[in-house]
Amino acid sequence: MTQSKHNVVIFLGPPGAGKGTQAERLAQDKGLVKISTGDILRDHVVRGTDLGQQVKPILDAGTLVPDEILIALIRDKLADMEHVRVIFDGFPRTTAQAQALDMLLEELGAPVSAVPLLEVPDEVLVGRIVERGRQAAARGEAVRSDDTEEVARRRQQVYREQTQPLIDYYSGRGHLYRVDGVGGLDEVYGRIQTGMK
Numbered sequence: 001m002t003q004s005k006h007n008v009v010i011f012l013g014p015p016g017a018g019k020g021t022q023a024e025r026l027a028q029d030k031g032l033v034k035i036s037t038g039d040i041l042r043d044h045v046v047r048g049t050d051l052g053q054q055v056k057p058i059l060d061a062g063t064l065v066p067d068e069i070l071i072a073l074i075r076d077k078l079a080d081m082e083h084v085r086v087i088f089d090g091f092p093r094t095t096a097q098a099q100a101l102d103m104l105l106e107e108l109g110a111p112v113s114a115v116p117l118l119e120v121p122d123e124v125l126v127g128r129i130v131e132r133g134r135q136a137a138a139r140g141e142a143v144r145s146d147d148t149e150e151v152a153r154r155r156q157q158v159y160r161e162q163t164q165p166l167i168d169y170y171s172g173r174g175h176l177y178r179v180d181g182v183g184g185l186d187e188v189y190g191r192i193q194t195g196m197k
C-alpha cells in the first residue's frame with residue numbers, strides 16, 4: 001500500500017461479509033479513520049435528528065438511503081481532514097456514489113489506494129446476519145432492526161442490484177482485489193493484508 005500522506009481504502013462486499021470488523025482492525029493497524037455510513041446513519045436514528053427520522057424507515061426496510069444524502073455526509077467528513085487517511089465501510093454503494101467520491105477525492109488530491117472485496121457465499125451471509133442479531137440480544141445489546149432474516153434477504157438483493165456493479169467499476173481502475181471472506185477473523189485479515197502489498 002502507498003505510504004503517501006493520503007490513503008484511501010474502500011471495503012466492498014455484501015452485508016454480513018465482515019467488512020465492519022475487518023475494516024476496524026485495518027484502521028487501527030494503519031492509523032486510518034474508519035468511516036462506516038451505516039454506523040453514522042444509525043447514530044442519527046438513535047439521536048432522533050431530522051436526518052435520523054428521515055432515514056429510519058429506509059434502514060428498517062433494508063433499502064438504500066438517497067445518494068445525495070450520503071454524498072453530502074461524506075463530503076462533510078472529508079472536508080475536515082488535513083490528510084485523507086480513511087477506510088470506507090459501506091460506502092460507496094451505487095455507481096452515482098462512486099462517481100461522486102472520485103470527484104471529491106480528485107479535488108482533495110487523494111486517490112483510491114486499494115479496494116478489497118470480501119467474498120462470502122450467499123447462503124452463509126443471511127445466517128451470519130441473523131446470528132449477529134441473536135448474539136447482540138444475548139449480550140443484552142441493542143439489536144439492529146435490519147438484522148432479521150427477511151430484511152437481511154432484502155439487503156442481499158439490494159447489494160446484488162445496486163452495489164455489485166461497483167466491482168467492475170473498481171476492477172476497471174485496477175484497485176480491486178478479491179479476498180475469500182470465509183474463515184476465522186485472523187485468517188481473513190491475513191488475506192486482506194497480503195492483497196494490499
Ligand code: AMP
Nearest residue numbers: 037038058059062063064065090091093
Ligand atoms: P450497513 O451498516 O453498511 O449494513 O448499512 C445499514 C443501512 O444503512 C443500509 O441497509 C442502508 O439502508 C443504509 N446505508 C448505509 N450506507 C449507505 C450508502 N452508502 N448508501 C445508501 N444507504 C446506505
